[in-house]
Amino acid sequence: MKEFRLYAITGEEFHPGKELVNVMEQAILGGVDIVQLRDKKSSKIDVLKKARKLREVTKKHGVTFIVNDHIDVALAVGADGIHVGQDDLPLDEVRRIVGPDMVIGISTHQIDEAIQAEKGGADYIGVGPIFPTNSKEDVVDPVTTSYIQQIEAEISIPYVAIGGIKRHNLKQVMDAGAKRVCMITEIVEADDVKARCEEIINLMEEATT
Ligand SMILES: Cc1ncc(COP(=O)(O)OP(=O)(O)O)c(N)n1
Numbered sequence: 001m002k003e004f005r006l007y008a009i010t011g012e013e014f015h016p017g018k019e020l021v022n023v024m025e026q027a028i029l030g031g032v033d034i035v036q037l038r039d040k041k042s043s044k045i046d047v048l049k050k051a052r053k054l055r056e057v058t059k060k061h062g063v064t065f066i067v068n069d070h071i072d073v074a075l076a077v078g079a080d081g082i083h084v085g086q087d088d089l090p091l092d093e094v095r096r097i098v099g100p101d102m103v104i105g106i107s108t109h110q111i112d113e114a115i116q117a118e119k120g121g122a123d124y125i126g127v128g129p130i131f132p133t134n135s136k137e138d139v140v141d142p143v144t145t146s147y148i149q150q151i152e153a154e155i156s157i158p159y160v161a162i163g164g165i166k167r168h169n170l171k172q173v174m175d176a177g178a179k180r181v182c183m184i185t186e187i188v189e190a191d192d193v194k195a196r197c198e199e200i201i202n203l204m205e206e207a208t209t
């Protein structure tokens with residue numbers, strides 16, 4: 001898969017009054033290089049309509065587009081990838097459905113899951129939640145930055161740290177070894193989403209120099 005650094009997940013409930021596609025385009029202009037559509041509330045047809053719009057804007061800017069949960073929607077709109085959780089279809093079934101070229105990401109919360117994901121052919125893993133988060137209802141307890149250190153030592157495929165990551169704790173995440181971060185609220189809640197993403201990327205660069 002294409003290299004990435006800042007991964008944004010949609011969270012429409014956190015930007016009332018602002019259009020989903022406009023918010024995510026601002027994030028892209030600010031430097032986000034993966035966009036994931038995550039929508040737990042809409043009907044399938046509405047998820048499809050949002051996915052079509054996000055596919056268009058991500059394609060226009062050459063940014064990777066991932067759909068959370070809905071493999072059928074990902075295939076229908078020609079997304080670059082699908083993100084699944086531990087309770088979703090097993091990786092080999094997902095691969096059989098989406099074919100050899102689509103990116104598959106999977107959430108992991110402990111090292112055994114990460115090892116299985118790597119063996120099972122995932123293209124990247126989510127590593128989290130690093131800190132407490134209010135953006136996901138059925139979330140497990142924070143895994144802390146020590147999980148990042150374990151992943152660094154034992155896993156070779158790309159991983160992205162997620163969960164409660166903000167500007168103020170970003171350095172802790174980077175210092176633990178993470179090179180890629182994923183955020184919902186810290187990005188989409190900002191008044192100026194483009195400027196917020198630029199600030200986050202500057203902080204990531206500062207933390208690694
Ligand atoms: C990059 C990334 N990492 C983890 C998740 C969480 O996925 P999942 O466990 O399937 O939970 P939901 O997002 O479906 O609530 C993610 N979406 N993206």
Ligand SMILES: Cc1nc(C(=O)O)sc1CCOP(=O)(O)O
Pocket residue numbers: 009107108126127128129130132133134135136139162163164165182183184185186
């Ligand atoms: C969608 C999601 N998955 C997580 C995991 O740990 O797998 S944490 C999370 C929510 C991330 O949102 P925020 O950046 O607002 O904390």
Ligand SMILES: [Mg+2]
Pocket residue numbers: 068069083084085
């Ligand atoms: Mg999911």
